[in-house]
Amino acid sequence: MNDTVRVDCPLCPRAVSGREELRFHLQVDHRKSAVVNEYVDRLDRSPPATP
Numbered sequence: 001m002n003d004t005v006r007v008d009c010p011l012c013p014r015a016v017s018g019r020e021e022l023r024f025h026l027q028v029d030h031r032k033s034a035v036v037n038e039y040v041d042r043l044d045r046s047p048p049a050t051p
């Protein structure tokens, strides 16, 4: 099964596949390591928003 989670970057229109890629993208492209951990941690706690 495909368990890849598509996550939209909160800072730009880009979408990445997976929280780890989002974490990497934020840290590298936005240099927001401080807020990244909190944001990704929040994603982990909340259920996936599937419309």
Ligand SMILES: [Zn+2]
Pocket (backbone or CB within 6 Å): 009, 010, 011, 012, 013, 014, 025, 026, 029, 030
């Ligand atoms: Zn971004």
